[in-house]
Amino acid sequence: MLDIAIQKTLHTGKRRFELNVQLQSASQHTVLFGQSGAGKSLTLKAIAGLMTPDSGHIRLGGRLLFSQPGGVNLTPQARQLGYLFQDYALFPHLTVRQNVAFGLVHGWLNPRTRAQHDEVEHWLYTFGLAAMAQQLPGELSGGQRQRVALARALVAKPGALLLDEPFAALDPALRHDMRQTLLALLAQVQIPLVLITHDEQDVALFGQQVFELRDGQAHAANLATFPEAPPRHD
């Protein structure tokens, strides 16, 4: 399902960071876990095509996305992956519907305000966003913004979903709700998932195969050692 062997050296001033990630996951849902600065986002960006490793290869869902040497480096668009950024990266001047449609209509034209696409309407409905389709992201709650970002990531029927700390920006009650929303979605939609997190409860809930990133390197982790999310007390 996921096969990564990548090397990348990064410099900032006198600091140097060596990313040297080797991992193979046969599971549909892979979680990369680790402390801040371990190399999680860099690895996810490499999978998405937003960061180019110095060498190595990346295979996901049977497709070769990157190989160097080998001369393969698919563009982010050609990789056909849904990416949920940590801060959701919504366009503040576009409505909810336009933001979701943006996942569908790549190019330099913003999606028209009232244009309707079946796929867009489907995801607006699925995530309970239809009633706020004409609102701007600034007029939404954190959980609603996250659902818009998820809808945008899913609308183009991606081959896999990449989630960067999807619940970190949410308060605990909302975090619980959104975890349940995502779990329900994953039960419906058979899609490979790569989720990065520093939260052990995300690991317990979403990990079928887990790797801990430490100092730029991946180590297979035992899922049984991660505590389940506690029950919610409202």
Ligand SMILES: Nc1ncnc2c1ncn2[C@@H]1O[C@H](COP(=O)(O)OP(=O)(O)OP(=O)(O)O)[C@@H](O)[C@H]1O
């Ligand atoms: N463009 C860059 N240039 C130089 N160094 C970078 C760059 N991007 C990241 N780094 C460094 O690489 C290391 C790993 O960064 P990365 O963003 O992958 O960490 P992370 O595990 O995702 O952390 P967090 O959980 O805080 O997001 C950090 O030390 C960071 O400073």
